């Protein structure tokens with residue numbers, strides 16, 4: 001048996017247990033800028049290369065049987081980057097979405113989004129909406145982009161809706177529990193009864209969650225790789241899934257309790 005590092009794509013697919021593939025994988029795609037800088041290129045070239053990685057990871061996630069892939073494509077904090085980089089990223093995302101729509105349909109992939117849609121530039125909104133509509137009938141992988149998104153934004157938006165319902169009398173404070181609260185988070189709008197992420201992958205080596213899906217990753221397994229996002233391969237993704245399958249998810253219980261269940 002080859003080691004994980006030596007294993008080919010074919011070996012890795014064989015090592016993967018189809019019954020234990022995480023239903024929802026979330027990814028913090030980091031390192032585009034450093035990838036570009038290491039090559040003496042402009043940061044925007046890193047983002048362009050990052051789009052190719054989005055394409056190949058969508059393909060392999062779909063092939064591996066993942067139900068939902070959430071990608072942190074633009075955070076609330078990213079609005080504070082230099083305006084030229086923000087504009088370039090927004091343009092790139094819109095163009096890529098429009099260009100990839102026929103292939104998404106062909107592969108039965110549905111595009112969805114979480115985040116502050118109203119804050120996105122008009123052109124990007126138009127292109128995104130075109131793709132949401134064109135792929136709404138697709139029943140395979142849900143490719144969910146987190147755009148103008150942050151975990152705190154999500155929680156505050158949910159709290160506002162709940163407060164409004166309490167104020168108009170359609171909800172009482174005592175009705176609020178974890179399940180009720182989660183129904184007001186952006187992820188409640190995802191199709192396919194998407195569960196909270198089982199696995200959170202971060203590229204680029206930093207060991208932090210950067211305001212991503214704060215509520216939803218309560219029990220996610222975390223896998224950090226040093227590779228920059230443009231270098232992240234299909235094999236790297238499969239390795240992360242295989243490492244996930246080796247983890248014991250205890251959800252606060254003991255190993256013994258899990259064994260006796």
Ligand code: FPP
Pocket residue numbers: 029030031032033034035047050051054071072073074075078092093096097145204229
């Ligand atoms: C982080 O790298 C990456 C981003 C802020 C943007 C990621 C966006 C893409 C890969 C394009 C997404 C496209 C589609 C179609 C969804 P960084 O710039 O923070 O890198 P650094 O940490 O090395 O500076």
